[in-house]
Amino acid sequence: MGNQVEKLTHLSYKEVPTADPTGVDRDDGPRIGVSYIFSNDDEEMEPQPPPQGPNGGGVGLPDGGDGPSLPRPQPYDPRLHEVECSVFYRDECIYQKSFSPGSAALSTYTPENLLNKCRPGDLVEFVSQAQYPHWAVYVGNFQVVHLHRLEVSNSFLTDASQGRRGRVVNDLYRYKPLSPSAVVRNALAHVGAKERELSWRNSESFAAWCRYGKREFKIGGELRIGKQPYRLQIQLSAQRSHTLEFQSLEDLIMEKRRNDQIGRTAVLQELATHLHPEPDEGDSDAARTTPPPGRPPAPGREEEDREAVVH
16 A cells, blocks of 8 residues: 555454454454544543532522522433444344343442442443443452543542443343453553554443453454444334444444434434434334435544544
8 A cells, every 4th residue: 555544444254253262362464554543532521510609509690599590400311311222243133222121231320339239340331411421341449441531541430430320231242251350351451551552442342342352342353345244223112123234343333322422312313304214125113224424423522533544
C-alpha cells in the first residue's frame, strides 16, 4: 500500500482460533500495521446538575421558592430504558438480553450492594438513563479494571460506577469464558495502556475480551468482506422483532451501545419512522435490514471510539 492511508477492511471467517486456553491472545502469521484516529471522548461524561441558588433553589428563583421546578428524576428501570435484543453469528445466538417474566438477571444494585455480589473475573455493567453503559472486570479487593477515557485503569468499583447502578453480566454473552484467574490476568496485564496502545473501541469490548479471549472484540479482529454474518435482533413487542445485519461483531456492538444510550422509546420511534420494517415473506413476526444510510453503525460518540487506518 506504500504510504497511502486507507480504511481497514476485513473478510468474514468462521473457523479461526480466537483464544488460547491460557487466556493469551496469540497472533500468528503476518500482521497489518494499524494506527488510530480518535474521536471526542465523551462517552462517560456525567450530566451536570442544574445550577443551585444560595438556598438550594434554582438559579433565578429567589430563595429556592415559587418558580417552576424541574421534574424529579425517575428511578432507573431496565424494562423502560433498555432494548431487549439478541445477537446471532450466522445461526448461533451469542448474546441475549431478555426481560422474560421472573428473570432477575438484569436487576441493578447500588455500587455498595453490588460489591457483595462480585467475584474475581466477573463482568460488571454500570447503567444510567441516556448514557452509554460502562463495563468493567472485577479483579478482587473491591477493585475493577476498565477502559475509561482512552486508558485502561484499575479503580475501586465505587469510583468506577460514578454513582450509577450496576449488575453482574456474565451471562449476556454465550461464549465459553476463560477461568477467573485468566480473566483477571488479562485485565491486569493491560492496566496503563492508552490511546494507540489500545485494541478495543469501548469498555464493553475490552471487558468481554478479557473474559472470553476472542479477537472478534478487538479493533480489526475480523475481515469485513462478503456476506454479513452478524444479526442484531431487536424485540419490538412480544410478537414482532426487527433485525439489523453487520459484517463484524465490533460494528454490531457499536450499534447496540448506541441503542442503549438513546433508550428504548427513541429506538422504537426511529425504527417506526426511518426503517419501516416489513415482514419477510413467510415470516409475519420479523423484519430485516442493514443499518439505514446516513447512520453507519461504527462511528459513534463513545469515548473510546476510533477509526482504524493502515499505512
